[in-house]
Amino acid sequence: MKRLVQLILLLFVIFNSAYAQINIKGRILDKADDKPLTNASIILLNRDSVLRYFNRANEEGKFQVKNIKPGSYIILATYPKFELYSDTIQIADKDLDLHDIKINSQRNVLQEVIVTRRLPITLKGDTIEYDAASFATEKNAKLEDLLRRLPGFTVTGDGSITAQGKSVQKVFIDGEEFFGYDPKIAIRNVRADAVDKVQLYEKKSEEAELSGIDDGVRIQTVNVVLKEKARKGVFGNMEALAGSKGLYAGNLFAAKFNKTERIGITGSHNNMGSSSGREGSLRMNNQITGEPLNTNLGANYENQFFKKASKVNANYGYDNNSNKNHSETYNKNVLPDQSIQEKNSKNDSERHSRSNGFRSNLNMRLDSTQNMELQSNANWATNANLTYTDSKTGDGSGNPISDFRENNQSNSSSSNNNFRLNYRKRLKAGRSLNVMVGNNHKESDSESKVNSRTYFYKTGDSTIINQTRHGRNKGNDFNSSINFNNRISDYINLALGYSFNHSKSTNTQNSINNITQKFDSLYSQNQIDNNTNQGVNVHFSYRKEKLEINFSNRTFYKNQQLNDSYRSIDLARNFWDNNLNVDANYRLSNSKNIRLAYQSSNIIPSFDQLQPLQPQTNPLFQQVGNPDLKRAVNNNISANYNAFSLLKGTNININGNLSFVNNPIVNKTTILDNSAQISSYENLSGKSNWNGGLNINHMQPLANRRINFNKSANVRFNNSYSYTKFEGGQSGGEFLLNNAKNTNFSLGSSLNEQDSEGFDFDLSANAGFNVQQNSINTQYNATSFQGGTSAYIKYFLPKKFNVMANIYYSYTGPTKLYKKSINQFYTNIELEKKVLKDESMTLSLKAFDLFNTFNNTRRNASDTNYSESVQQVLTQYFLVGVKWDFNKYLGKGND
Structure with a gap:
């Protein structure tokens, strides 16, 4: 340190x-x-x-x-x-x-x-727009490199994007998905010098956009606007890596843009565990888990036809992945009577999976007033898994309670096909009609061979399971809606709609005892679900200059039926459901914006939570439903404030939210003295589960805008309840209600300078503490410290040599349940050489976990339950690589 x-x-x-x-x-x-x-x-x-x-x-x-x-x-x-x-x-x-x-x-x-002379950042309504030319990047840099330099953006080593404190879920290129099944492909391969603007906004859900009825769902979205000259050309890259301990990887990406037509292909093959071409990324910890082997292929096609009256977007993905792994887990459970159960488990696994996926979207403008969109998706997959588990449970004094050993070999196949047809007709006086029809069909077959033995030391009894379990699942969901939008005035819009949905699914599992060849109903089920929902919705919106207000309400009547002939279960229920959403957006100025939102919805108990008898999976755990469960009500309030100053170059973003559930459905766990558990559910009257948080991000330039200084503050609160009973303990077999309260507070800051001259750096640090409180076993309540720092440095040497280093350190403090801290430290370095006249080829030498200090321990704690795990990991290794970026015409000559 x-x-x-x-x-x-x-x-x-x-x-x-x-x-x-x-x-x-x-x-x-x-x-x-x-x-x-x-x-x-x-x-x-x-x-x-x-x-x-x-x-x-x-x-x-x-x-x-x-x-x-x-x-x-x-x-x-x-x-x-x-x-x-x-x-x-x-x-x-x-x-x-x-x-x-x-x-x-x-x-x-x-x-x-x-x-x-263009503004680096502008605010257009609720959209923040960044001028790409105002943020310098290296030659041959990619979109993810550009995003890292935008105020308020962070991009992790695995390609996950956070903007203004929220996770980005959608990335569009000129308003269209590019390799929609994996948006990370776009940010890792689209060239930064081809980008004109980057737009950040909160997109409504797809259902809300199609129906015109706001459901309150917002999706953090990035839209990348390409330069006009960058919409025609060929670009891509090829990379090969080889390293110590037999490691290798090969990646290919190529795309051809011709104005409206876009064609892209991608492929990778490696034994390093990545499925998206990020092997050897210096910003990742890049520890290799198990013994992976991955092959991934993809293709994307977009075009417009009939004088741009029709648009098609289609992509295909193929994955063939496998892995072998070994893991060990330690679990400590503090029981209500303050006694302790400790479990040590070992697990060996081998998995193989193969999948083919196809997605398409066809948008047709039938005439000046009619549009039709057809979406279709199909996926086929096979999986083969082999696992061996060996776990031993004892009390806090080291006395054994139970042993569990299991071999499980399973094979499965599945398919999923769906389509959705949307039709929109624009009427006179600002009115419109929206009609949607969709269907989703899925099937799966499985076979698993289970051989397990559970031994209970107190009674000396053993439970042996030697079964073959045949599974068959089949489901079909049909959904439809019709919505009428009426523009009452220049500022007011009213929408009314009706929806009808019907779903039916069968879930069959037949378990056969391999010794007696008899059917075992305890581990079997024959379940049929039949659900019908129909409802009306209304949406009111007001938009005038700086103020926008949306109000929507959905009211449904639901009919649900569940039947399991193996257990003589026949459940049926009819009820009304209601969802309310209100949000307001006010633009204080061209650079300041505030948004408030409120959502109210019901949490309906699932049939799994209601079904009193459910098939067992092993003798140490049994799930039991509660048919008397009632719905719970969830309320959520959120607020966002964003402001920036062009002249000062500063930006501040504040996000806050509060969510609380009345009459919550809580877990109810019974722990037996032989370490077995029975889990159920119950409504908790007069109490509320709630959580809330506040996130503040502030960016300001230093040293005449050479350095970006980012600061953040985060606080999270969580309050929840659960019932626990220990049969055989001092509590006399009574359920005790535990109130778990968790508070997490953290401060963070970062300094980065990236002008691709001299040297670039990205330094960050964070520190915080976590307060865990429980109403039972209060002696384990504790406050623990956590923090860390990282440094990414790139130094530009003469002769087109560059050297990079990524240094990471984190600290997780001890708790009263486990009095040992966890320190994580590793260093990755890379030396690269740009060759060829246009610097399009890069030779590299990389070292990961240079000092072999990576800590493989993972910790998880909740209430009075604590666990730590380790697994088979390759930490220190070395790679040599060559990468070629090719670019023909794309963006050239465009300033």
């Missing part, structure tokens, strides 16, 4: 000494009368028209811009109702005095500068 801190401090010293402290000064005057122009803006752009420095003139019209890095710049001087002054200046190794700059409204200026 001490060496890591010293390294980070050394990097700061090197960075601060790497730039000369050069200043420029001058004075802005009105050319007509030489009067000073107070608060005039002084902007310095680099040769790529990226904003680098900014300041304002004082009352005397004087200005000074400090700490400028030597180079060539475009200087802009602006003042309201005056001309835009523009000139090119050269910053050498000494201060520069520009003396008097006189401007008026009549002077001719460089038109091309006016055109290329």
